[in-house]
Amino acid sequence: MTSTSFADRHIGPAESEQAKMLAECGYGSLDALVEAAVPAAIRDTRELDLPPAASEEEATAELRKLAARNRPMTQMIGLGYYDTLTPPVIRRNVLESPAWYTAYTPYQPEISQGRLEALLNFQTMVADLTGLATANASLLDESTAVAEAVLLMRRASKSRSAKVVLDAECLPQTIAVVRTRAEAVGIEVEVRDLLTGLPDEFFGVVVQYPGASGVLRGPGFYTAIGETARAAGALYCAAADLLALTMITAPGEFGADLAAGSTQRFGLPLGYGGPHAGYLSVRAGLERSLPGRLVGVSVDADGAPAYRLALQTREQHIRREKATSNICTAQVLPAVLAGMYAVYHGPDGLKRIASRVHGLAAGLATALRDGGVEVVHDGFFDTVLARVPGRAARVVADARRFGVNLGLVGDDHVRVACDEVTTPDTLRRVLLAFELEAHVTPGSGALPTGLARQSGYLTHPVFHQHRSETAMLRYLRRLSDLDYALDRGMIPLGSCTMKLNATTEMEPISWPEFAGLHPFAPAGDAEGYRELTAQLSGWLAEVTGYHTVSLQPNAGSQGELAGLLAIRAYHRANGQPEREICLIPSSAHGTNAASAVLAGMRVVVVACTEDGDVDLADLRAKVAQHADTLAAIMVTYPSTHGVYEQGIDEIARIVHGGGGQVYLDGANLNALLGLAKPGEFGGDVSHLNLHKTFCIPHGGGGPGVGPVAVREHLAPYLPNHPLHAGAGPETGVGPIAAAPFGSASILPISWAYVRMMGAAGxxxxxxxxxxxxxxxxxxxxxxxxxxxxxxxxxxxxxxxxxxxxxxxxxxxxxxxxxxxxxxxxxxxxxxxxxxxxxxxxxxxxxxxxxxxxxxxxxxxxxxxxxxxxxxxxxxxxxxxxxxxxxxxxxxxxxxxxxxxxxxxxxxxxxxxxxxxxxxxxxxxxxxxxxxxxxxxxxxxxxxx
Structure with a gap:
């Protein structure tokens, strides 16, 4: 056992160094400095109620026990999540390499050329496979990517309609996320079977390609949707599976204006739902409307080619009061992994994987039909929908006895999704669940006539040069050597909290018990996750002084939105839908205003004084002016200017007195833990950045986790999820992310941090x-x-x-x-x-x-x-x-x-x-x- 506590490892300055630093500041002790800096009105001198600090070995052992309570199965549930193989050279040298995971967003491009090239690979991969001109550098997951596409279509469409049409075959989590996002901004969502046609007026349409049930239709079906959309002045988005696109016609070739989806099956572990890199690509003419980040090629001072973010600032797509996106981040590390998966396999390798998956699915369909089981769709890529009247639940239960999770669709249908890890033996066990004794022979011909892809993709040399592991290893090393990350030295970024991401915290994300779970697996398969999320939520509630914490938001911006949607729902439940004014100090981060607009609120700016504090006189005037319509104030504490404002408790009293709620942005929680609790000095809701205060690494600009914490009266309005009853309250606002617990597989990082630091740490x-x-x-x-x-x-x-x-x-x-x-x-x-x-x-x-x-x-x-x-x-x-x-x-x-x-x-x-x-x-x-x-x-x- 080590004699040095983890806190001593985490905290850089030794006591002797702290004494020197304190002398420079003019204080004799750390407590004296803190007492002088932190306002007495908010100080909480009680010790946090947390378990005693564990050693690194003890925390690892506890996590091993939690992991052992999870039950990784062969996952064939589908619905946008598939098991995959992460090439070991990529897992070891990207996912598990601090040169990649401790890097920051590439706002300083001269020292970010490696990850910018990796992101350009990702963009090229997506644009090529979808057949569209431009792709962004990743979004948070498939469902939020589709939601962003819907918002983009509304802004860019020539139609005056407020209706978007979603294919009834869209993933259920996507439909739910789009509904959550659309309701607040006045978008009408119509879900319909697109075989029945489209309404007379709509601004956008989304088709799932292939459908959630696995269905693929003939090329005329997809082309006709595009023609109808154009005639209506609407835009057309395909939510497309990238692996399938190696074999079937690209969306850009049948008239889609946009494509959105996930790159999860390109080497990204299931991870109980994330983090995974969503994608969004657009035809020429829409690139300036793309939310998120976009890598472009520029030149340096000598005229040499160099990469940079084409839209440099994090607020690149905030459109004032017409904001259609509050995205200020990406999923860079997962995007790098997915892009490198394509580099590693190349177009031929991807096609081989896809052909094998398709062949096994076709062989399964043949075996089922031969055994007298009805297969619903003749056209499909990897997912077979079987009709077994009255016995679907029994088939799924029997499959679990054979170690396989299938998808239950009502009483009569079973969904079987093949993927990269599927084998003939896997399918033999599936057939046993259908009471069939048979061996599967890979088949073909399940693609609709005329839908087979004819165009090339991944023609850039980078997708052809790294076939051997030696070449791939050296490519990854060369790119990482170009970059500056925390493994090289200090990254003193204000508002970003670039601190130690300890190895002990990071190791569990690769364990199969955490990495191998499907987010829609039966709850009994995830007992370890259930206990881990309950413990972490409880600890976060304790350190913030709030009642309940939702871990679903998979970025700080999404936590902001979830918190504001909770406030909106609270006012509406109280019969006050007119409360829609959100006060925001002039010093606030740009995403605050964007999130407020996307939550259906109107922004009113509150002035700041010369010293950067909120102007209390102006605040009182604005509260009085909007007494009947005030919904909330969004305020960052400590302030965006990096100080502990003395008047934060007074701000809360003024706003509460006007009938509003206090949204306290938790971006600067690293200055509060153990000293003050936002939920006890005036906050009603906060989002927390686990990728700042709680040690999830920034990963070059993502992944992140942005839990939302609320007082008891807002708890009924937290996010929930249609496919997981335990993910939130029945009265919740709907899902804010595709997966019930967001980026669940990286939550062990923050769990380990809190567990090893303890209250005193x-x-x-x-x-x-x-x-x-x-x-x-x-x-x-x-x-x-x-x-x-x-x-x-x-x-x-x-x-x-x-x-x-x-x-x-x-x-x-x-x-x-x-x-x-x-x-x-x-x-x-x-x-x-x-x-x-x-x-x-x-x-x-x-x-x-x-x-x-x-x-x-x-x-x-x-x-x-x-x-x-x-x-x-x-x-x-x-x-x-x-x-x-x-x-x-x-x-x-x-x-x-x-x-x-x-x-x-x-x-x-x-x-x-x-x-x-x-x-x-x-x-x-x-x-x-x-x-x-x-x-x-x-x-x-x-x-x-």
């Missing part, structure tokens, strides 16, 4: 995070003004450095400083959020004093370089700041800059050993993407 982590931020502010304050501070000149867990005076004096921008930090071996802090021209720094509790000092020393050295621009030693254009980052190729070429090469690549404190070399120079932000660069609109734009 979590509280210590918060205190040290506050210390680290104040230490940075104290060290850098003399060189860069700290823009906002709270009582006693203190900050919370992050601080904002104001570069605007220096920019005005010298022309040096935050971008210049960010790129120069690369030469010093750092990822930049958050640029120009929440205030343009500033840097927001969050050191977290996991960085030791040596790394924090290295960062501060680099920033101070950069300030000296800025001074040399100011005094005329260099012109800005020929300074190391404007020419950063400096590459090895630049160093090896002709040198005509007025500073020496050593200063360029080995500036103060940078050692030649372990030097990170950026692969490209500064990237042109506009070239190659037609200036698709927009920033989050100011909150004042919501006023009207």
């Amino acid at each position: 979590l509280t210590s982590a918060t205190k040290v995070a506050v210390l680290a931020a104040n230490y940075v502010a104290a060290r850098l304050g003399p060189h860069y003004p700290v823009l906002y501070t709270g009582e006693g000149g203190l900050v919370a867990h992050e601080c904002i450095l104001d570069l605007r005076p220096l920019t005005k004096q010298t022309g040096v921008t935050v971008e210049d400083v960010a790129k120069r930090l690369v030469d010093y071996g750092f990822h930049a802090p958050t640029m120009s959020f929440p205030v343009a021209g500033t840097l927001m720094v969050e050191p977290t509790e996991s960085e030791d004093a040596g790394e924090i000092d290295r960062f501060c020393d680099a920033m101070i050295a950069i300030r000296r370089e800025i001074d040399q621009v100011a005094d005329g030693t260099w012109t800005l254009e020929r300074s190391p700041l404007r020419n950063a980052p400096h590459t090895a190729e630049l160093l090896a070429g002709e040198w005509d800059l007025p500073y020496d090469r050593k200063l360029a690549v080995y500036p103060a404190g940078v050692s030649a050993k372990g030097k990170y070399w950026p692969p490209v120079r500064r990237i042109d932000g506009a070239h190659g993407d037609r200036n698709l660069v927009c920033s989050c609109p100011p909150l004042t734009s919501y006023e009207n």
Whole structure:
């Protein structure tokens, strides 16, 4: 047994280092600093009611016991989830590699070329297979991708109708998610058998391809839908299975304007529902309407090709009061896995897998028919629907005795979905459940005549060059070497909390007992998951002071939406549907306003004072002005400006007095755990970012989990799910994600974090995070003004450095400083959020004093370089700041800059050993993407 606690491993600064840091801040103890920083009105001095901290070995043993209570079966349920084989070289060198899973969103493209190339592979794969011009860099899951497609169709359609038509063959979870999202924004959803035609007026139609029952129809059926949609001025979306698209006509070839779906079966474990990379692709002309991220090809300062996000900021698709998406994230790590699966297998390999799956399904259908069982559909890809009047439940139960989960469809039908791991022996057991003794011979001919794919796909060389494991391994290593992630050094991003993702926390996500469960498997198969989610939900409720927590939202933005939908439902249940005004401070994150609009609310902006706090006088005026229609306020605490506002309890009293609810954004919970509970100092609902405070890694920009926590009166309105009674209350607002428990397979990470830290560890982590931020502010304050501070000149867990005076004096921008930090071996802090021209720094509790000092020393050295621009030693254009980052190729070429090469690549404190070399120079932000660069609109734009 180890003698060092996990908390000591997680928290970077040792006690001696903390003493030095405290002295720099002017405090004699950690408690004295925290007492001065955190308002007494919100402090909670009670110890958190959590189990005693477990060692890493003990936590692993407990997780093993929980895992053992799960029952991985052969999963043939279908409905958009299929078992698959993750190539070991990809599992080991991507999924389990900190070089990939600890990276951040590629907003600094010069140090993100590896994952940007991997995402471009993903986009190319999706665009090729769907036959459409442009695909995004992933969405959260299939159902939310279809919901995003519906919103896109409404905005882009020429029809004036508010109706969208969903194929009755759409996945049931997709229909439910679309209904949840549509109801709040006034979209009418009609579900109909598309064989009966389409209504006279509609703005969009979604067809499932193949259908949920497995059905494939003739090509004329799919073409006719497109023709009818065009005649109505509507748009046409196919929710398509990518593996099937290797064999059947691409949606873009039969007239679809969009395609949406999941890449789960491209090597992503079932994981009880996630995380999986959804996709969305569009025809030419719709690319500017794409929600989410889009990787494009640009050039660097030397004209060399380089990748970047074509729409650079996270709020790239927020359309003010007409917002149709609050997506501010992606599923980058799952998208990389899926893209690499295609790279590994290539088009021929994918076609072989698909042909084998189809052949086994066709052989099963033949064996069933030969045995006297009716097979409903003649045309299908991988799923056979069998009609067994009155005995469907018995067949499914018998199959479970043989270790196979089948899909039960009413009293008379059984669904059997074949996949990559299906074998003839699997199908022999399936046939036994139908009381048939037979062996399956792979067949063919179950594709409708004329539907077979004729066009090529995956023609880019990357899908043909890495057939051997040696080549694949080296490709993955080459890409990861291009990138900067937490395994290299500090990523001091404010508002993002890039801290330790411990190996012990990460290991269980690969265990088959967690990875191998279908999200719609019988509840008895997931007893371990049930206990884990119940424990984690309870712990999260305890640390936040709320009554109930839903783990379903699979991103922070979805947690926001779920919380606001709960508020909306609460007011309606109280007979006050007119309460639709959402107050949002002018400093708020852009997704707050977008989420409010998508929850059917109208945004009214509340002013902030010069010091960044909510203007209480303006708040009182706005509450009085909207006394009869006030629904909620969304406020981030600690504030978006990185301080503990003194008036948060007063804000809550004012809003509650006006009949509204308080949505307290939990993005900055890392400054509260163990010190204060949002649910007890005024919050009615919060979303939590498990990928920030609770150690799920960012994975290059996803996965994430955004649970929503509520007080008791809002609990009846949390998300639920039509396919899992235990996923939420009967009175809930509907599902917010495709799977009942969202990205369930990564919940063991946060479970392990809380279990190993315990109450004292979590509280210590918060205190040290506050210390680290104040230490940075104290060290850098003399060189860069700290823009906002709270009582006693203190900050919370992050601080904002104001570069605007220096920019005005010298022309040096935050971008210049960010790129120069690369030469010093750092990822930049958050640029120009929440205030343009500033840097927001969050050191977290996991960085030791040596790394924090290295960062501060680099920033101070950069300030000296800025001074040399100011005094005329260099012109800005020929300074190391404007020419950063400096590459090895630049160093090896002709040198005509007025500073020496050593200063360029080995500036103060940078050692030649372990030097990170950026692969490209500064990237042109506009070239190659037609200036698709927009920033989050100011909150004042919501006023009207």
